[in-house]
Amino acid sequence: MKHEIDDMNERGLTKQRRAVLEVIRGSHKHMTANDVFEGARAALPGISFATVYNSLRYLKNEGLIGEIQFGMDANRYDRKLSRHDHAICNKCGEIVDLELPIPAGLVKKAAELSRFEAGSVELTLRGLCPACSK
Ligand SMILES: [Zn+2]
Ligand SMILES: [Zn+2]
Structure with missing residues (x-):
């Protein structure tokens, strides 16, 4: 999904995606999508869960955040990008x-x-x- 040319790099992120990225970077925890939603809502009260979820997918595809899954648990988002x-x-x-x-x-x-x-x-x-x- 590369149709938004202006969003190809970190500087061009929409404010919603930027807010989601900042929630993840600001926490040492490995947050679930719900945790990220709660955090993003504090910064942008009108943001919807769907927007947060789509932003997470986008940021992951762009290599700006990591995503991990442990067994059957909800996926977690990771600010640390190197192998660990x-x-x-x-x-x-x-x-x-x-x-x-x-x-x-x-x-x-x-x-x-x-x-x-x-x-x-x-x-x-x-x-x-x-x-x-x-
Ligand atoms: Zn414990
Ligand atoms: Zn980690």
Whole structure:
């Protein structure tokens, strides 16, 4: 969907898309579309959920935000664009970024086992966050 020539880069974002991007960049959390909607509404009270949702898709396609899915949960939006992994708390749902060096042979091994041409490997640590493990 590249019909809006003026919106091809970050500077040309509409104010709605800009607001959505700022909500995500302003939070270390990995927000759901609903969370982003609540945040965007604080900045632009008239914004609709559909506009937020379409903006998220647009920003993701333009590579300005990341999108991740954990199992059956709602998709999360991520301000961090470089490759990274996540830890998720089984109790409260907290998600944190994790810089885990991937061992050199892992992607190759995964490719062998699946007979896929490997793109990337993502790891998710599940357990209890510091607050919940007290
Ligand atoms: Zn927790
Ligand atoms: Zn992340």
